[in-house]
Amino acid sequence: DAKTTQPTSMDCAEGRAANLPCNHSTISGNEYVYWYRQIHSQGPQYIIHGLKNNETNEMASLIITEDRKSSTLILPHATLRDTAVYYCMGRGGGSNYKLTFGKGTLLTVNP
Amino acid sequence: DTEVTQTPKHLVMGMTNKKSLKCEQHMGHRAMYWYKQKAKKPPELMFVYSYEKLSINESVPSRFSPECPNSSLLNLHLHALQPEDSALYLCASSQFLALSSYNSPLHFGNGTRLTVT
Numbered sequence: 001d002a003k004t005t006q007p008t009s010m011d012c013a014e015g016r017a018a019n020l021p022c023n024h025s026t027i028s029g030n031e032y033v034y035w036y037r038q039i040h041s042q043g044p045q046y047i048i049h050g051l052k053n054n055e056t057n058e059m060a061s062l063i064i065t066e067d068r069k070s071s072t073l074i075l076p077h078a079t080l081r082d083t084a085v086y087y088c089m090g091r092g093g094g095s096n097y098k099l100t101f102g103k104g105t106l107l108t109v110n111p
Numbered sequence: 112d113t114e115v116t117q118t119p120k121h122l123v124m125g126m127t128n129k130k131s132l133k134c135e136q137h138m139g140h141r142a143m144y145w146y147k148q149k150a151k152k153p154p155e156l157m158f159v160y161s162y163e164k165l166s167i168n169e170s171v172p173s174r175f176s177p178e179c180p181n182s183s184l185l186n187l188h189l190h191a192l193q194p195e196d197s198a199l200y201l202c203a204s205s206q207f208l209a210l211s212s213y214n215s216p217l218h219f220g221n222g223t224r225l226t227v228t
């Protein structure tokens with residue numbers, strides 16, 4: 001099983017920032033943290049990934065703590081179309097070959 | 112739209128049927144993946160191909176048979192499935208084998224929704 005933990009669900013008001021946390025306490029020094037999201041009835045969509053430094057792209061920002069045991073995905077101005085399940089992905093249990101999804105966070109953006 | 116195309120979008124098959132799921136990408140990626148996703152659950156890895164060779168089989172039953180004819184195509188052959196195999200089957204690709212330590216995001220298709228009757 002994945003060694004990531006996320007809240008089951010979160011709500012956010014439209015136009016506000018959505019901050020989604022993920023704990024990945026077993027991540028090793030050379031392993032990246034990836035974030036994906038899955039909108040209903042679609043395949044997962046890649047959002048962002050990082051190793052040590054904070055990252056930003058056109059979709060989101062990723063803040064990784066200095067000890068790399070946790071990270072936060074930030075959607076700066078959430079819209080209704082951002083309602084989705086957000087997955088933080090790290091090393092799978094016992095094998096470096098696995099990219100295993102955790103249970104994810106259902107983010108609901110409310111008008 | 113995604114850059115990974117899966118066909119068909121929906122498939123209904125009986126337990127004695129043989130069918131195939133197809134996946135195609137033209138991004139020049141050298142690794143391709145099959146995932147299975149049950150309702151309200153995260154995707155689960157089934158198979159991984161790297162440079163057209165099977166690299167990972169996550170102890171999947173033999174009624175699922177993957178095939179990678181070339182670097183752009185990935186098939187999943189289905190035979191004698193059970194109703195509990197009904198799920199969304201997702202294909203993904205990445206530039207290189209996406210071990211956690213590599214800088215190689217996965218790109219997913221929108222899946223084939225399979226119903227076994």
